Amino acid sequence: AQSVAQPEDQVNVAEGNPLTVKCTYSVSGNPYLFWYVQYPNRGLQFLLKYITGDNLVKGSYGFEAEFNKSQTSFHLKKPSALVSDSALYFCAVRDSYQGAQKLVFGQGTRLTINP
Amino acid sequence: EAGVTQSPTHLIKTRGQQATLRCSPISGHTSVYWYQQALGLGLQFLLWYDEGEERNRGNFPPRFSGRQFPNYSSELNVNALELEDSALYLCASSLGGPYTFGSGTRLTVV
Numbered sequence: 001a002q003s004v005a006q007p008e009d010q011v012n013v014a015e016g017n018p019l020t021v022k023c024t025y026s027v028s029g030n031p032y033l034f035w036y037v038q039y040p041n042r043g044l045q046f047l048l049k050y051i052t053g054d055n056l057v058k059g060s061y062g063f064e065a066e067f068n069k070s071q072t073s074f075h076l077k078k079p080s081a082l083v084s085d086s087a088l089y090f091c092a093v094r095d096s097y098q099g100a101q102k103l104v105f106g107q108g109t110r111l112t113i114n115p
Numbered sequence: 116e117a118g119v120t121q122s123p124t125h126l127i128k129t130r131g132q133q134a135t136l137r138c139s140p141i142s143g144h145t146s147v148y149w150y151q152q153a154l155g156l157g158l159q160f161l162l163w164y165d166e167g168e169e170r171n172r173g174n175f176p177p178r179f180s181g182r183q184f185p186n187y188s189s190e191l192n193v194n195a196l197e198l199e200d201s202a203l204y205l206c207a208s209s210l211g212g213p214y215t216f217g218s219g220t221r222l223t224v225v
Contacts, residue, residue: 034213043119043205043216044158090158102148102171103214105158 002027002095004074006106013081014114021076021109023091032094033074034103035065037087044090050074061085081113117142119217121206127223128196136191136220140208146170147189148214149181153202161204164189196224 004025013019025031032051036044048059055067065076076089091106120139128134140147149161160173164183178194187208193200201224207214 036216041218041221043218044207044214046213046215049213101146101165102160102163102173104160105150107157 002031002093002104004033004091004093004104004106006089006091006109008109009107010110010112012112012114015083016080019078019081019085019111019113021089021091021111023074023076023106025072025074025091025093027093031074033065033067034092034094035059035063035074035076036090036092036105038090038108039087047076047089083113083115086111086113119206119208119215121204121217121220123220124218125221125223127225130196130198130224132196134193134196134200134222136193136204136206136222138189138191138206138208138217140187140189140206141210141215144208144210144215145187146209146211147183147187148207148209149189149191150205150207151175151202152205152219153199158205162191193222198224200224
């Protein structure tokens with residue numbers, strides 16, 4: 001089965017510094033990977049996806065993610081963090097096993113940007 | 116364009132009762148997905164409906180069930196509620212692309 005792992009439960013970054021939220025994946029076949037963000041008491045918002053093509057994917061709110069096949073990673077990045085980026089971030093992979101067509105999510109990483 | 120709407124926002128039930136949660140997808144989206152987000156457990160896949168049929172089910176007991184109506188809206192039913200069913204239940208819709216999530220229903224079982 002497809003799966004993703006987010007090795008860090010929490011990441012703290014100073015405002016203005018670059019941020020990275022890590023994700024590794026385990027899939028058979030080509031991975032379809034996603035990043036979502038969740039603000040308090042809200043649903044998840046789509047940030048970006050990787051299907052195929054360029055390894056650097058640009059998304060919403062200045063976020064980007066780098067797909068690395070050799071390291072089976074899909075880390076989320078932003079050059080300069082804002083306090084408003086503080087939220088819960090989820091990496092996900094599409095699982096099409098036996099026609100499932102569902103997203104499998106990581107456990108989430110809580111990102112805190114300190115002023 | 117209206118997003119995915121879920122109702123009610125909050126629901127408090129007693130152990131043993133039944134809960135019904137509702138979801139209206141984005142207009143034109145035929146697929147509806149249900150997830151449970153319990154504290155400390157991330158998002159767990161519950162059910163996937165498409166074109167009125169249940170297409171896939173996560174590792175949950177049969178007392179979790181649902182349906183999709185002809186207008187593609189969906190209902191999640193949880194019977195014989197247990198304390199550990201307390202969670203945020205998220206609905207998402209899709210037309211083959213990225214999911215769009217609703218804001219969820221917070222179910223509290225006391």
